[in-house]
């Protein structure tokens with residue numbers, strides 16, 4: 261049997277032939293199914309990725325893709341909180357129509373605040389980690405031009421993610437603090453007027469992502485009659501509707517100013533506490549718990565965070581000092597001063613414990629809601645802005661409460677060099693009006709001193725203060741002297757003094773100061789001269805600069821500046837510092853000599869040159885006209 265007949269295929273041949281045709285079909289199947297899945301992939305990519313549209317057709321009107329610009333190439337949306345500003349925004353142009361970009365974003369990327377993965381924005385993004393924004397060259401000019409819109413660089417703010425990261429500001433000691441699980445809730449009240457878009461939304465974003473939201477009863481925003489800024493209307497409404505806490509937006513028809521707006525917001529609040537915040541801030545991790553805990557422990561505590569500095573030009577985030585506290589100067593300006601040694605001793609040098617601060621800056625604090633009203637809320641007679649922080653500080657301390665700064669709680673604030681707002685009635689007039697009320701209600705006999713230093717203030721109308729005086733009576737508040745002696749003995753106001761008034765030599769020449777009230781930055785070049793003594797009734801404004809305090813400690817001071825001497829040299833005006841021996845003087849009422857203790861020399865009129873300077877020089881035996889000093893024209897005794 262020939263099984264190898266050429267006309268008959270062997271079983272192997274048949275198999276091979278079938279196999280070849282089957283293989284071809286099989287390959288086709290693989291190719292077609294692969295193609296099918298590729299199309300499916302492309303379809304889904306098109307569906308879920310907004311940016312593919314932009315690759316094909318640059319979508320200028322679609323802000324969503326640009327909002328997510330740096331966030332959609334990985335295919336992983338989850339780990340990154342994708343709140344991202346468009347790269348080159350024009351949305352905050354304050355009188356242009358605005359898009360609803362934010363609304364779209366928060367709808368599509370739902371619950372961005374619930375990101376638990378700990379993932380952060382790419383570190384290369386503008387401003388991440390609290391870094392300063394470097395404005396791209398092509399935007400420099402625009403950023404400068406738009407600075408006046410808010411008196412800060414809104415373009416720098418726009419370039420950053422709304423959730424840009426900042427460093428945890430807490431020390432290890434702060435982190436070790438434990439809180440009870442039943443902290444009081446808070447109603448956050450934010451007043452804004454013509455606020456920048458991204459700064460306001462970042463304020464809200466930072467609250468949501470850096471607070472345990474179970475403690476936020478609500479956020480109450482009060483729009484103090486903003487004008488020509490469309491984004492503060494619908495866009496803001498839409499953005500806040502997406503937040504995981506109730507947000508109420510109240511809109512003032514007329515400009516009410518900070519205090520009246522805050523009162524309006526507080527009126528509808530239901531939380532256990534009120535937390536007042538500014539509108540261009542960034543809350544840092546853990547900021548809220550410390551504030552709430554202090555109020556829980558003591559319902560009369562008014563607790564402020566440390567205010568970190570957000571640079572107005574590049575939005576760099578800088579840690580605020582925990583070694584300064586609130587005070588005020590002779591013109592009743594709030595000022596930061598170094599924390600004195602006694603306060604360090606009181607808290608055993610533990611910088612995770614709250615400071616007892618004489619005053620507060622006023623922008624940011626938490627207070628028990630009922631106590632806020634008990635203690636007199638705000639003075640409704642005060643207008644717009646200014647003076648209310650000192651008024652509240654004096655009131656709280658004098659009427660039995662406490663003002664604290666908690667060094668573990670940090671909130672960044674964009675500090676501006678000048679206000680972008682108009683003050684109905686004029687800035688000076690408004691602040692003077694408010695300060696007048698403050699002085700009339702709370703300062704007792706120090707009124708006379710303040711009016712001698714600020715004669716302008718004496719002429720201003722305070723309006724009716726009878727209700728505030730009745731409140732002071734009702735609360736049985738202590739007097740201002742008590743406050744200074746017990747809460748603020750470091751004050752530059754006269755408490756323990758030999759003399760407050762002029763110091764003159766012969767003939768009628770008085771020690772006179774110039775350039776004493778600089779800005780907070782301390783860029784002043786105060787000078788000391790001998791000039792003709794002025795009458796306080798005839799020329800009160802200039803006469804004010806001839807008022808000095810000769811204190812029981814031996815300082816000769818004007819506000820926070822002290823006469824500082826050294827051997828055979830001109831007397832300088834320097835910041836008064838505790839224990840500085842060069843600032844100690846000893847007056848002899850018999851000889852009229854003013855001795856500089858450290859050099860054992862005397863205060864002397866410079867006689868060589870007719871320059872009106874005063875020196876420290878060798879004391880002359882006998883009675884020397886250039887070294888005879890008279891303490892007169894007392895302001896208070």
Ligand SMILES: [Mn+2]
Nearest residue numbers: 538539623674
């Ligand atoms: Mn501010």
